Amino acid sequence: MNILIIPHSIWTGMPGRFDCFINRLKKRNHVHVLSWDMPYPLNFENLKNFRMACRKFRRKIEKNVMVHHVSRPLVFPPFNRNIVGKQIKDIIREYDIDVIFSESFLWDFVPPFDEVPVIYDMVDDHMAFFRNSSISGKFMSKFSRVEGAVIDQLRNADHTFFVSSVLKERYGDMTEYSSVLSNGVDLELFNGAEPTKYAAKLSLDNYDCILGYVGYFGEWSNLFESVINLRNFLEKYNAAIIIAGMGPDVERLKSTLKSERLIFTGMMKPESIPSLLKTLDIGLLPFKKSPYTDAASPIKYFEYAAAGLKVVSSNLEEVKRIKFVNTVFFEDINSIENAAKEALNMDFNKSELKKSLRPYDWGRLSKQLENLMVGAYEHRGMGR
Template sequence: MTRAGADDGGLDLEGWEGLVVLASGNSWDDTWLSDKHLALHLSTTTPVLFVDPAMSVLTPLRKPALRRGRAPRLRRIAPGLVRLTPVTVPGITRPVLREVGEWVTRRAIARAVRRLGGEPRALIVGSLDDVFDACPTAVKILYGTDDWSAGADILGLSAASLRRREARQLGKADLAVAVSDVIADRWAAPGRVIEIIPNGCDTERFAAVDTAVPAADVTLPAPIAGFIGHLSERIDLTMLEAVADTGASLLLVGPRQLTFDLDRVGALLERPNVQWVGAQPFESLPSYLRQISVGLTPYTDSEFNRASHPLKTLEYLAAGRPAVVSDLPSTRRIPPGLVDIASSPAQFAELTLRALRAEPDRDAAARRAAYAQRQSWASRAADFAALIERRSSGSAR
């Protein structure tokens, strides 16, 4: 058995043939998003190297949750799944230093691939980082989890710069996978292959919500309307305020963007019928959803959100919960009757109150859960694996 050096923690290097490299736009230790779910489920059938975005040596000082990612840089985190954390210089959001970070990432991927035993079957890139040339591979896939250029204001970057980087990525990729029709339509061009694979759901975890131990720190009286997610500029705060105005119990679970409308968010959190429990580990979310009678997805009607495919709505449905959601294109993909769609704050509050007052409906809960089950991350990973197989074998058109 071959063993690697000190920077990979004695990783067993056998059995990594047919590797898929997934260069993520989010750290493994950050919020659970599409890239992480895909890597976990894809690794059950094919070995996966998950690559964090290049991390500055100073990043853990700002994000303590990422301190564990500093060493070892290459390590196995599950059977068939290894993680690589490139470490680079501070200031990587600046153009020149960003290019240094991308060079560091390409070099780290190439070195990790050599250690793991040869040419990968596929390189999936879930960001605008220039890493497609890191190593030879049978197929290069751009994974569009968000409309990056539409999120220029959220990211604090130039829209023109993001569009140029996006065009470069599309030019280097053999094909692109988008999570929504909106992204696919915008990327469409003669000769360019665009596949649509929507976000999925960890159905096994959320199907067990009603047997989970209820979160002990929730103090609101039932029934409770709940939002699980990031309190950020993507959220329609007016919709949450309208729900709170009804007097209904409102539970907020997730991190808070400190630059997001401080006065209004602070005032909302001070209301007696509103409780915010902060960021919680993904593994603990079923305990909080156990306390929630109605799930809320209050997104603003922005260009960025119109291209999104919210994971939280599927998680509510997997738990059998009624869901009140903003009117977005991704919402219209869900069969009629499974969610309540609101186009205004007043309607959002009205539908939430109606759902809270309704008698439990086991048949409706079963229909919601059955739909979510068909949208599982296991199914999405199988779609990716089939796509890779077709492209790498040369049989795709």
């Protein structure tokens, strides 16, 4: 099949959900991915030659994967939707696209529904996120018409995937056909990981217990508050925290708290994560609880489990529903220390955890996605 993927954000190369699908879909299909500029490239040359600018950014980056750069020459999303939609239709026709897989929450990038089947992938509760954001965030949500973009796709897509059961409960009534397609983990990658790779490099033998937190550390990550509340635990149990990733909370922590028990690795390559995680005793998932995080399906949660770790997590609704046996939950960030103590002393059935993980392998999830794409294409072809 020829598949057109519309990411939910600019394709930066940082691995996310759609990257995991691309890595598997490209083996049997031709995958086309949209890319675009931020901020808007508002200048005379782009206004004059936006079609030429679009074409020069079309490039094949690897076998069966092509990136199409889409021009957004106007400031106002309602006008850009028509221009972007025309470019998407050109791609559909020129490359014989069979199906669109859209993660978009921007009005500009709502795909046309009258050309080929559209599978909408709701990866987060974007509306809940912006409802609880700053004034500037609320403004950008209105400006980008986030709610309109999401609802339009929920109502018109041939099928909607929700990344969590919480999202399906909230928005499933808006769709004609929908199901849950969770985030997952590359189990094969973890099976081949070398757990001692980072022990010497990070001087981990100096500690009796290693905690870790991996991801992007925005305000909702609770990184700063977690470390502050774990300081006594780190001293008492001769422990350290590996912090792998980037974000505002990392910089805040570095500038506020100096400690040899905090080990910062920065961003790491995806293939390095399994070996790093296997050096840990406890994985941290202390997100601030909100309607947005309650509906999340954190990839790192599945990766912690694949590494065989104990997990300390805030009381997130979707994470609780997954029911992995390796997790200790806490209600308030002030009680994260007690949760870490409980996790340190807990035992769990690793065979049961491995069995629970199997449905979340990216290979299985990608096969479900591919089967539904084929079904949607055949259904639309029969005259739906």
